[in-house]
Amino acid sequence: MATLTPRKQITARQIMAAMDYDTVAAYLTQRGWGYRTDQPKGKVFAKGGGENTYQVCVPFDRALRDYPLIMLHALRGIALAEDKGEVAVVKELRVMSLVGRAREL
Numbered sequence: 001m002a003t004l005t006p007r008k009q010i011t012a013r014q015i016m017a018a019m020d021y022d023t024v025a026a027y028l029t030q031r032g033w034g035y036r037t038d039q040p041k042g043k044v045f046a047k048g049g050g051e052n053t054y055q056v057c058v059p060f061d062r063a064l065r066d067y068p069l070i071m072l073h074a075l076r077g078i079a080l081a082e083d084k085g086e087v088a089v090v091k092e093l094r095v096m097s098l099v100g101r102a103r104e105l
Contacts, residue, residue, distance in 0.1 A: 019071045019090070023097045024058045031082065042070070047081050054081035 021042070028045045029035075033056075036044040042059035056074040059067055079086045 019075065019093055020062065020097070021058055021060050023093055024071075024074065027093055027096055028056070028058070028078070054078075056081075 025043065025045070028047075031047075033045040033047045036046045036055065038044075039057060041061060041064065042057050044055055044057050046053055046055045048054050054077055056077040057070060058074055059070050061067070064070065075086055075089055078084075079089050082089070
């Protein structure tokens, strides 16, 4: 019988470091997610269709009290839709964030 390898857990600190609105929106757009609708404090992106549609809400404001929780939920949705681990998605977001900052210099 095969053993399952547990996936690493994501911490709130990692989420805050890697996941801001601009980076996550760019990541989703580049990977074929479509903008679905505005919400009062964020945007909803979707990928897939029918019963296989995944949606994530990406908040605009890091000052929201539950920002890490909302982003964790978004991260889990992204990982599930893209069949990746959460850590892999966070690493890709961190790279995108660093590249974006380097372009600003």
